[in-house]
Amino acid sequence: KNEVEQSPQNLTAQEGEFITINCSYSVGISALHWLQQHPGGGIVSLFMLSSGKKKHGRLIATINIQEKHSSLHITASHPRDSAVYICAVAHQTSGSRLTFGEGTQLTVNP
Amino acid sequence: SAVISQKPSRDICQRGTSLTIQCQVDSQVTMMFWYRQQPGQSLTLIATANQGSEATYESGFVIDKFPISRPNLTFSTLTVSNMSPEDSSIYLCSVELGFEQYFGPGTRLTVT
Numbered sequence: 001k002n003e004v005e006q007s008p009q010n011l012t013a014q015e016g017e018f019i020t021i022n023c024s025y026s027v028g029i030s031a032l033h034w035l036q037q038h039p040g041g042g043i044v045s046l047f048m049l050s051s052g053k054k055k056h057g058r059l060i061a062t063i064n065i066q067e068k069h070s071s072l073h074i075t076a077s078h079p080r081d082s083a084v085y086i087c088a089v090a091h092q093t094s095g096s097r098l099t100f101g102e103g104t105q106l107t108v109n110p
Numbered sequence: 111s112a113v114i115s116q117k118p119s120r121d122i123c124q125r126g127t128s129l130t131i132q133c134q135v136d137s138q139v140t141m142m143f144w145y146r147q148q149p150g151q152s153l154t155l156i157a158t159a160n161q162g163s164e165a166t167y168e169s170g171f172v173i174d175k176f177p178i179s180r181p182n183l184t185f186s187t188l189t190v191s192n193m194s195p196e197d198s199s200i201y202l203c204s205v206e207l208g209f210e211q212y213f214g215p216g217t218r219l220t221v222t
Binding site: 031033035040041042043044045048086088096097098100101102103 | 141143147151152153154155158200202204206209210211212213214215216218
C-alpha cells in the first residue's frame, strides 16, 4: 500500500463544475502539499497545509489530521484547470523530504 | 518566494553518454532536492543536496550513477551517467524556502 493515495486517478468534468480530488496518507506528517503539473512538466505549488483549510481564488484545500485525509476543491472549473494534481506529504521524521501520490489527471471540457 | 531555473529544458541523448543538469535558485537555500519522474509515474526523490557536504541518496539511487554537486547556496548540478533508455524521465530540482516548496521547470530527458 502506498503511503500516499489519491482518488480519482482520472477525472473529466464540464466547465463550471465543482471538482473534488482526495488524498489519504498513512504516516505521521508535518505538512501536506498540493501541487499542479502541466503537460510541459513544470510543477507549481498550490497549497501547503498542516491543519484546517486554505483558499486561493477558486481553489480550496482542507486537511483532517485525525483522519489522515485531505481534499482539493476547484469551484467553477475552467479548461485551463486541466492538469495533473499531486498530493505530497512531508513525514514528521524526515523534514523537507516529500512523498508523492500518483497524481490525478483532470480534464475540464468547454 | 523562490524562482528556479533548470538547464537544459530538454535533451535527447545516446545510450552510454552522460548529461549534467543545472539548477539555479534566486535565493540562498540550505537544501536542494533532485527528483525523477518516469513516464506516467509520480515523482521519486533521488537525493538531497546540502551545500558543503555530500549529497544524501535515497534507496535505489547511487552516487556513481547520479553524482551531484552543490558548490554554493544557490546552485546545484545532477549528472545522469552512462545513460540507458530507462533513464528517460523528467528530472526536477526543488527547494524549500520558509515553509513553501518550489520546483524547477524540469529537464525532459530522452535516451535513445
